[in-house]
Structure formats: structure tokens, C-alpha cells
Amino acid sequence: MQEAAVLKTSSADEDRPFDVAALIAEREPERYALHTQHLNEMMVKVLQTIGYDxxxxxxxxxxxxxxxxxxxxxxxxxxxxxxxGRNHPTVRDALQSVLASDLPNLVQMDVPVLAALLAEKLLQHTPFLDKAFFCNSGAEAVEAAIKFARRTTNRPGVVYCDHAFHGLTYGALSLNGDAIFRDGFGETLPGCVRVPFNDLAALERALSTREIAAFIVEPIQGKGVNLPDDGYLAGAQALCRKYGTLFVADEIQTGLGRTGKFLAIEHWGVEPDMVLIAKALSGGHVPVGVVLAKKPIFDKVFSRMDKAVVHGSTFAKNDLAMAAGLATLEVIGSERxxxxxxxxxxxxxxxxxxxxxxxxxxxxxxxxxxxxxxxxxxxxxxxxxxxxxxxxxxxxxxxxxxxxxxxxxxxxxxxxxxxxxxxxxxxxxxxxxxxxxxxxxxxxxxxxxxxxxxxxxxxxxxxxxxxxxxxxxxxxx
Structure with missing residues (x-):
């Protein structure tokens, strides 16, 4: 009987245009009840407890x-x-333009123009890097960096810092310095080594094993807003070069002007082997992440024609995400x-x-x-x-x-x-x-x-x- 009622309701609504704004207005009073029933009940309780509901x-x-x-x-x-900012008109207009253009999008057996243009724009800000790999989030960018580093160096280890936050998927979770995110989820990736932030001696001890593929670090740590000592990032880069480890800057939160520079690493004059960007690149509308890397890294990962799809993501390079990124960079530049x-x-x-x-x-x-x-x-x-x-x-x-x-x-x-x-x-x-x-x-x-x-x-x-x-x-x- 219940199924029949659902079918009847669906049939009755067949001729009514689908209107998202009307749907939101109609169901908004049920917001917290719906989340309690179908989503994260604990988040609702938190909001209600502290009065943010x-x-x-x-x-x-x-x-x-x-x-x-x-x-x-x-x-x-x-x-x-x-x-x-939210709902910036330039970003919104770019997305509406894409939707109105009937672009083929995600053909997979093709290479989209918008992805190439966004890669070109981003790499203009990082002349020491050559290639861009697009994905759907910051965590995916971290996952890609781990894989790229291991493939490039043929080493298993990854070094990260106390209090670091790099995402919540399994590889990224393995590099998180806060146990609350890891407890209860079992073993993380093998080969991940934690060192104190701002401690070059500890970093050198870890790298000197010559088993470390990458050192991944936030130029400014998001959990605590911890700044590096003046010589720390330059010293870390030098140690990575000395021991054959790739130096990776996680700019997922710090990048795209947040710190008063396009990238936070510019405050300290370093040139990593990979830079990870996400969050603000989306314009707040379409999730997107990117790994910017040196050409030899890409040459190792995508080494032959049969390796062209050895790493990727179904929705990476989708036209809406690429347009959002291009529009965001335009706003950042034009509005200074x-x-x-x-x-x-x-x-x-x-x-x-x-x-x-x-x-x-x-x-x-x-x-x-x-x-x-x-x-x-x-x-x-x-x-x-x-x-x-x-x-x-x-x-x-x-x-x-x-x-x-x-x-x-x-x-x-x-x-x-x-x-x-x-x-x-x-x-x-x-x-x-x-x-x-x-x-x-x-x-x-x-x-x-x-x-x-x-x-x-x-x-x-x-x-x-x-x-x-x-x-x-x-x-x-």
C-alpha cells in the first residue's frame, strides 16, 4: 500500500516542472528532522546544543x-x-554559460579544452612546475601525491608532521597528526612517519633512511594556525634534495591568495616538487582539486601509452569544475x-x-x-x-x-x-x-x-x- 501511494504521488506530479527552489521552501521546516533521520544525527545535536541551529x-x-x-x-x-565569497556573480555566470553551451563533457576518450586552460593558468603562478593533474577534492590530491611520489622514487615511506591535517580518505588519514580522526578506523597506510613540525633534525633522521618517497607539509598548519620558523621550509627542501625525497606543499587551505600571496610558500621562497590546491579553486560551487608537479614525476607515472590511465578520477576535469576554477582565478586577479x-x-x-x-x-x-x-x-x-x-x-x-x-x-x-x-x-x-x-x-x-x-x-x-x-x-x- 505504501509503495502504491508513492507511485500515485509520483504520477500526480508528472506534469509539474521540477523546481528546486520550491522544493527547498516546502521542506525547509523539516531540515533538522530529515538530517536526524537520514544523515548525521550527531551533527544536528551539536548544532542544537550550542545554539547554532x-x-x-x-x-x-x-x-x-x-x-x-x-x-x-x-x-x-x-x-x-x-x-x-558565496555566490560570486562571475563564477555563477561562468557555470551558467557552460550549462547553456551543450558541451560534450566527460567523454573520457577525449581531452577537454577547459581543463587545459585551467592548467595553463595555474602553472603560470608556479613556473618551477610543469604539469597538472585534476581531481575532485583536497583529499584526492593528497592521495594522488602519495601515489605519484611512491611511483617516482620507488620508495614506500611518507613523512608528515605533528598536528597536520591532509584529509580523511585512507591515504590522507595516514598523514593526519590528530588521533581523533584516526582512532577506531584500523591500521593506516604502512610506511608513514610522523615528525615534529619545525624540527629539521627530526626530519633529517627520517629522511636519512633513504626509504622516504615524500615529505608532505602544510606551509601553515590549519589545525592551530602554526607557522613555520623562518628557515624551516627552505631547510626541509634542502634535506629532501639531499636524500632524494620529493618535497610536497599542501596548499589546499593556504593557497589562492589566502595568506596574502598566491601560494603560502612564496613567503619563504621555496619551490616544491608538487603543490596541492583545492578548496577555494571551486569558487564555492563545484568541488575541484589539483596536483601541480614537475615533468619528471609525470614521466614516471604516465610513462607509456598503456599507462595513460594508470591514475585518474571519473569526474576529474569536468567542465563545470574547470569553469569554476577559471572564473575564480579571474575574480582573484581582477578584484586584486x-x-x-x-x-x-x-x-x-x-x-x-x-x-x-x-x-x-x-x-x-x-x-x-x-x-x-x-x-x-x-x-x-x-x-x-x-x-x-x-x-x-x-x-x-x-x-x-x-x-x-x-x-x-x-x-x-x-x-x-x-x-x-x-x-x-x-x-x-x-x-x-x-x-x-x-x-x-x-x-x-x-x-x-x-x-x-x-x-x-x-x-x-x-x-x-x-x-x-x-x-x-x-x-x-
Whole structure:
């Protein structure tokens, strides 16, 4: 009977045009119930617990709008996806142009023009590299880099750093420095070696075995916004050359202007054997990743005609993704977003450095351009220290939620911590922010941080509520 009802409904709707906007409007009130039933129920519980269940309905540039049409400033930008902002008209027009052109797309036994043009544009920014391999995500780019490095060097090992994040597929997961992502999923890839970030001596010990195919490193680590020492990346590159290891820069989050340079490696003048890019290259619409590499690497991997398809991905090089990438690069250049990110970032970093002098729990500010980490730490004054210690005993890093939740609820600023059990809040906003947006950020952080230094106070009442939730969750486990 139920199946018949479904069929009847489908038949009745046959003549009605398919309208996505109408479908969203009709079913939006069921958003959380649908996710609870069919998707990740725990994510819904998280949002409801911390009060983020406002139901965002639209986005434009750096702004989000909830079901009441209240405007929020987005400092997450989809973990760095929206470098040029949400729904940029240039990107949207490019995608509509592709759809209107009736392109053949994904013929497979052909080579598409748009992929060649995007490769050409990207490689103009990396004259020390020669070839591009397209895929669907940052994690796929990491997977490809592992395979390319092993094939090129005939070595099994890959070195990565403490606190690294390179993705959640199995190869990428094997290079993650945070155990929370790996626990419970069994053995990871063999041959993966972890070393401390900023420790050249440890890196050399690992490479000196001459069994390491690649050293894969984020120029600025996303989990914590950890910057390299001035000589670290150059020293790492020299060690890789010395021991025959490929040097791979994971620019998936740092690339495309985020740090005030097209690539973050430009701050330190290094030239890796491979560079990995994704996230912002999508324009926020169509997922895309790319490995930029030296020609000898491609010559090893794609060595003969029968090896032409030895590695690939069904949807790689699809016309929509390639158009999104080309349009994104056009926006970055025409709107001078790299220079804008550098200037806006300098202003915000200067502001946060001022907070470190005015508030004892604001310990350090790190970052370049619009990739900024604000680290909090234990206070010296007695009342604050007691309150801090109580939260830390319950859940390491819980204090940062006393900043991010009031920022969201009271100041309509969306931000989050830089990683599990972290004391650092990360700002990763779009590169199209204005001076007025910076004013908004400064007002919101100033007020929230000032309130967090008052005990007792509203912020610490929130802390007690969060601590109670954490204790109940621990008891349930």
C-alpha cells in the first residue's frame, strides 16, 4: 500500500516542472528532522546544543542570512572554500554559460579544452612546475601525491608532521597528526612517519633512511594556525634534495591568495616538487582539486601509452569544475583579492595583538593574510584561574566555546576553534571583506573577550552549562 501511494504521488506530479527552489521552501521546516533521520544525527545535536541551529537560508559574499533574514559575518568560509565569497556573480555566470553551451563533457576518450586552460593558468603562478593533474577534492590530491611520489622514487615511506591535517580518505588519514580522526578506523597506510613540525633534525633522521618517497607539509598548519620558523621550509627542501625525497606543499587551505600571496610558500621562497590546491579553486560551487608537479614525476607515472590511465578520477576535469576554477582565478586577479587579503589580514592581526596586551587570557596571535589564529591560555589572576581550571578539567579547549558561542549569538559572527581540544580560534574569512566588516569583527571580539574576563558573569554561566553537557556526555559514554 505504501509503495502504491508513492507511485500515485509520483504520477500526480508528472506534469509539474521540477523546481528546486520550491522544493527547498516546502521542506525547509523539516531540515533538522530529515538530517536526524537520514544523515548525521550527531551533527544536528551539536548544532542544537550550542545554539547554532538558526537555519541559514542564503549567502552572499561574506554574509549568511538565517530563517529570520538576520545577517551574519562568516569567518569560516566553509573551511576556506569561499575565498571569493558565496555566490560570486562571475563564477555563477561562468557555470551558467557552460550549462547553456551543450558541451560534450566527460567523454573520457577525449581531452577537454577547459581543463587545459585551467592548467595553463595555474602553472603560470608556479613556473618551477610543469604539469597538472585534476581531481575532485583536497583529499584526492593528497592521495594522488602519495601515489605519484611512491611511483617516482620507488620508495614506500611518507613523512608528515605533528598536528597536520591532509584529509580523511585512507591515504590522507595516514598523514593526519590528530588521533581523533584516526582512532577506531584500523591500521593506516604502512610506511608513514610522523615528525615534529619545525624540527629539521627530526626530519633529517627520517629522511636519512633513504626509504622516504615524500615529505608532505602544510606551509601553515590549519589545525592551530602554526607557522613555520623562518628557515624551516627552505631547510626541509634542502634535506629532501639531499636524500632524494620529493618535497610536497599542501596548499589546499593556504593557497589562492589566502595568506596574502598566491601560494603560502612564496613567503619563504621555496619551490616544491608538487603543490596541492583545492578548496577555494571551486569558487564555492563545484568541488575541484589539483596536483601541480614537475615533468619528471609525470614521466614516471604516465610513462607509456598503456599507462595513460594508470591514475585518474571519473569526474576529474569536468567542465563545470574547470569553469569554476577559471572564473575564480579571474575574480582573484581582477578584484586584486591577494593584495586585499594581505592588507585586511595585517589590520586584523594588529588588532588581535592589541588584545594580547589588554587581556590576560589572550596569549598569542599567529597568521598571515586572512588565515589567523587567536590563542587563549590560562590566566594569572585567582578568580579567572579557578574558572579556567574547572573548564579544562571537564574538557580541554572548552574555554574557546565561551568566545565563539557569544560571538555567534550576540554579535552574529560565525567562527570556530582551530582543532580538537584546541585553545585557538581560527579566522578563515572570505577575501572580499570590507573595512566595515573589520570594524564588526573588532567590536565583537573586544566585547566578548572583555566579558570573558569577568567572573562571575554571563560567559561563565554559559561555561557551566557547557561543562554540564560535557559531563553528561562523558557519563553516557
Amino acid at each position: 538558526v537555519g541559514f537560508r542564503r549567502g552572499h559574499g561574506q554574509y549568511l542570512y538565517d530563517r529570520q533574514d538576520v545577517r551574519y559575518l562568516d569567518l569560516l568560509s566553509g573551511w576556506g572554500v569561499f575565498g571569493v 583579492l591577494i593584495e586585499k587579503a594581505a592588507a585586511t589580514g595585517a589590520r586584523l592581526i594588529s588588532f588581535f595583538e592589541g588584545l594580547t596586551r589588554r587581556y590576560e587570557m589572550v596569549r598569542e596571535v599567529r597568521g598571515k593574510g586572512l588565515m589567523i589564529g587567536v590563542e587563549f591560555g590560562a590566566p594569572q589572576s585567582l578568580k579567572l584561574r579557578a574558572a579556567w581550571s574547572l573548564l579544562e578539567t571537564v574538557n580541554t579547549g572548552l574555554f574557546c566555546q565561551l568566545i565563539t558561542i557569544p560571538l555567534f549569538k550576540e554579535h552574529k559572527i560565525l567562527a570556530q576553534v582551530a582543532g580538537h581540544a584546541s585553545h585557538t580560534i581560527k579566522l578563515l574569512p572570505t577575501m572580499v571583506m570590507t573595512d566595515a566588516d573589520c570594524d564588526w569583527i573588532e567590536r565583537g571580539f573586544e566585547a566578548t573577550v572583555a566579558e570573558s574576563h569577568k567572573v562571575p558573569g554571563a560567559v561563565w554561566s554559559l561555561g557551566k552549562t557547557l561543562a554540564d553537557h560535557a559531563l553528561k556526555a562523558r557519563a553516557a559514554r
